[in-house]
Every structure is written in structure tokens, then in C-alpha cells.
Amino acid sequence: MMLARLPLAVAAATAAFFGSAHAAGAGELLPEVHIPGAGLPLREAVVTQSSGGSLQTVLRLSAVRLVGPNISLITRVLNGSVPGPTISILPGDRLSIVLENQLGAPLGRDAANNYHHPNSSNLHVHGLHVNPNAPGDDVMGTNVGPGTSSRFEYKLIPDHSPGTYWAHPHHHGSQVMQAGAGAASALLVRDPPGFLSHQLEALQDHVLVLQNLPRAILQKAAKASGDKLFEVDEWELPQDLWLVNGAPMPVLTMKPLEWHRLRFIMAGVSSWLHMDFGDCQVALLAKDGIYINDFPRFIATITLPPGGRADVVLRCSGEGDQVVQSLAAHGNKDVFVGPLLTLRTLGPVVDAGVLLPWKPLSRPTYLQDLRGELTAPDCRCMTPLGLGGNTKWISGHLYEGPKQYLHQWPQDAVAERVISGVDKHTYHQHTWPFQLQDDPAGADPYFKAGDWHDSYQNIVDSQVTVRFSTVDYSGPEIVHCHILSHSDMGMIGVELVRGHGPDACACDLLGEAKPVALVGLPGGKPGHALMFAAASTFLAMLGIGAATMLQVYQTVSNAADYAELPDGQTSSRMPTEPVNAGLVSMI
Ligand SMILES: [Cu+2]
Structure with missing residues (x-):
């Protein structure tokens, strides 16, 4: 990690992080996270692993400058890296995570059901079957404010499903500015010894965290929440930034016909993925951290919505490159269309034969x-x-x-x-x-x-x-x-x-x-407020309830987000x- 110059605009926001000596003036420093160029070997995140039945670890939420080819921006990440460290535990383990919120003042705008408090946070262990009450997986009652920390305690049941999960901030109103802007970690529940078949146990295992930074949504959220931190200095990409383990279009090299286990974690914020693997042979093993009953289920594509995970076992034949890409689907406008990574086959053929059926001996x-x-x-x-x-x-x-x-x-x-x-x-x-x-x-x-x-x-x-x-x-x-x-x-x-x-x-x-409260009224959108007031008066004269007007207003105000409006029924x-x-x- 390197240090880069911090623009004056964010000096105040990060003063608490770096101490008073850096509170003012030019030359503020911010840790720098490098995004490498496309086509480099797939990187792996740092792994922090449990032993003896427990893991105690710290996740630090802080500001960094993300710098890469044609891109430079300031955002929020976990432990100064994109993605954050991989947390690896076993069924039955006790997991203790201290979330240190190293973001500083200001708090940002307050609001209900709109982007707000971009520096407030908490933590969700996505997919884990753990206690939803504090100090466990409580995301609506626990607020970790800027400059504070909180300990989250999770005890997994002894027969918790081993699989692929993830951890990310989950504060209502700041999820886009945090989890959607780089702050995410893989969370693996390892297979206990003897849980898998010998064939599956022997596979090379790769974790692939797919992150998407959608520029327009992030800038909209930053503006709405009064965020002084998120800042784009350079963004010359043909589309939103997509990263696989922190890099665009990395290369995973494998031997011809050698089976590998790939764990995909879709940590993107808005688009979904319709992933195709070229000529490679793909068998579904698990979804959302839970093994399917009919492995090997051979599939052509996998569907990953934001938050979803898929574990596949795949192999590619011959020598050469296969591009894993997300394809168009039924004209749907929300799917990402483009390449994500390259599978490169190289070296001597390692034909491990057919995949043998397997499922867990028992289920919790x-x-x-x-x-x-x-x-x-x-x-x-x-x-x-x-x-x-x-x-x-x-x-x-x-x-x-x-x-x-x-x-x-x-x-x-x-x-x-x-x-x-x-x-x-x-x-x-x-x-x-x-x-x-x-x-x-x-x-x-x-x-x-x-x-x-x-x-x-x-x-x-x-x-x-x-x-x-x-x-x-x-x-x-x-x-x-x-x-x-x-x-x-x-x-x-x-x-x-x-x-x-x-x-x-x-x-x-x-x-x-029922009709919903208006967002940003009366202060936030004076033009709309005036329109609303005038329309309400007019409707009141007609004897039509204001509640109906609220609903109509809200529907119209949401039109920009959707190609199709709802059918108008209440x-x-x-x-x-x-x-x-x-x-x-x-x-
Ligand atoms: Cu939705």
C-alpha cells in the first residue's frame, strides 16, 4: 500500500483517521490501493483463518484512493484492500469480528429511506445461519458510527453448511456507499475433514470476489447523502468498473482437462450476471453456500444476482484462452454484458476423469x-x-x-x-x-x-x-x-x-x-415541493385525498429508475x- 496526495476537499472528512497533524492544508495523505491492468494472474485476498474452534479478527472500514489504468477515485474499503481479507472458519466455530469504523466526520445528511449517513456502518455475515440478535448478525439495531468500533459475535452451529459466504457493511442508507463501493470480504465456512468426496477434496479451490463500482449510482448516492469523501478524479472506462479479486479481467491458469473448484461471490451493487464459460465444462456444486443434491449438474450459464454465490467445478480442454463473460439475457436491461476473466489452459493434460456424484451425507x-x-x-x-x-x-x-x-x-x-x-x-x-x-x-x-x-x-x-x-x-x-x-x-x-x-x-x-412519505420534502426539492403544494391544493378542491396524490407523486418520482412503471394498482x-x-x- 502506498500513500497518495489527498485532495483538500476530503481533508476534513478523513482528519479523524489520520490525526490532527493532517487535519488541514495541502499534502494530506491517503492510503492508495492499486488496480492492476487487465490480463494479470488472478490474485488471492489475504486469508485470516480460525484455529482451535475460534477466530478473532478486526475489520477496519476506512478511506482509500483507488488508482488504476484510467481510473482514480476515493472510496471506502475493508482493511485497506479491495476486496477485504478472506475470513475462513469451520462449522461450530466462534467468530468474533471487531468492526472499526475509521471514517471521520461529517456524519452526512440524515434521511429516511434515502441515502444518508455515508460514514455510519455495521456488519452483515451474508448467508450465515447465526443468531440475528446483537451482538450477532443485527444490522438494523446496531450502528457503528464514525470513529467508533463494535464487536460482532457469531457462534456457528456444529453442522452449519460449509460453503461460500461473504461479509459486508449493512447500515441502512449507506450500503451503496460502502458495500457497493469496495467494502466487501469473502467469508468461507470450510469443509470439515472427510465432509467432501475424495475427488472434490483434492480440487484446487479458488475464491473469486466479483465487485462492480457503478459510477452513476455511486455519485448519485454521494450527492444525496451529503458525502464529502467519495470523489472521482478520473474515470475513463467504457462502462462501470468490474473487478475480480481487485483486478479487471484477471487470468486463471489451469492444466488442460484438470478440474478446479471456483467459488463466485457476486458483491456487485446493482447489475446481475448471466455468466458463460466458453467451451469449458461446468458442473454446479453449490449455490449461496449450500450444496445442491444432484452434483454434478452440468450447466451452460450461471445466474448471479447481487449478493448471490455459485460454486462450480469446471475444466477446459486444449491449450488456449476461454473468456468468462456475462451475456445478454432476454433483452433485460439490468444484466451486465461484458467479459469478467480469462481461463487459460497451459501445460500437460491432467485428465482427472468424470466427476462422481456427491451430496452431503446429512443436512442440518x-x-x-x-x-x-x-x-x-x-x-x-x-x-x-x-x-x-x-x-x-x-x-x-x-x-x-x-x-x-x-x-x-x-x-x-x-x-x-x-x-x-x-x-x-x-x-x-x-x-x-x-x-x-x-x-x-x-x-x-x-x-x-x-x-x-x-x-x-x-x-x-x-x-x-x-x-x-x-x-x-x-x-x-x-x-x-x-x-x-x-x-x-x-x-x-x-x-x-x-x-x-x-x-x-x-x-x-x-x-x-399504503401511500409512502415523500423523500426530501419540503426542504430538499423546492421545485417538487411547490408542484406538490399546488397540486395538493388543486386536488383538495376537487375533494380527492392527498394520500392519493402522495402515491401518484412517488410513482412518478421513481419513473427514472425503471423502464416500466407498475401497473398503477394501489x-x-x-x-x-x-x-x-x-x-x-x-x-
Ligand atoms: Cu430491488
């Missing part, structure tokens, strides 16, 4: 198969995404607070959720992964009934029925869109897992879809079970 309770008529759900609720009057609604609401629960689920129960809008949004559920109950439309072998996910999007099938087991923990269950700009704008909600039996099942505790939710009034008063 939270991953027991929930399909079929014999497993009737104990509780069933609907979760529409972006449907109705606002494109960023989840279950008919923008975020209303850490204890404003959308649904309540009983503990130790089979929960069934019908999610709609997953063609446009990435549904992500904390703590309890979910199982697809049916084969989605499209006949893409990447998605099959029985598969488990924690982040799900499918552009050809807008609705999916999933089930999950509310075992091992009680407390908040965070649900949100993992397109982080949507989440920061309010597309995040809290549900509650608490109690037992039918009385603990209660859908739509916040009521039916709510397109499916019929739901009545709210249990007794439970509502209990909570």
Missing part, C-alpha cells in the same frame, strides 16, 4: 427438505416486491423501523412465502435460507425445485414459492432487495420469528399497502391471512 435441521404434500406449512405469507404504488415497496411498505414487523412467523415451524416481483428485484433473506418449491419457468437447469438460496432473482419468472425452517433462533428476520440502491431507498423490512403454534403466525402486521398483493390483532398488541 435448517436445511431439511420441505417439499411435498407431507410437509404442510405452519404459516404462509406473501411478499410482493416493487408491486403496487411504489417500485421500492417490500410487502407494501418502505422501511418503517427496526421493530415495525411485516410478518410474524412461529419458531420451529415450516414457513411458506410467495414472493412476487423477483424478475426485477433480488430477494434476500437473512438468517434462514429458503428452498424453491417448484421448478421456475424457463427450464434453466441453474434453478430447480429443492434448491436453496438466500438471494434470488429470475428474470423469466416473476413469482416463486419458497419454504424455510424457523429453527435455532428467534428474533428479527431481515428481508430486502439486494440491489443495494433499492434497499437504501427503503426496500428493506423486518419480520419477527417468535412464539409457537398457529397464534404466532401473522401476516401483514403493518396493514395493507396493491397487487395476493389475498393474505387476516392479521392477528391479539399478536399485534403483544409485539
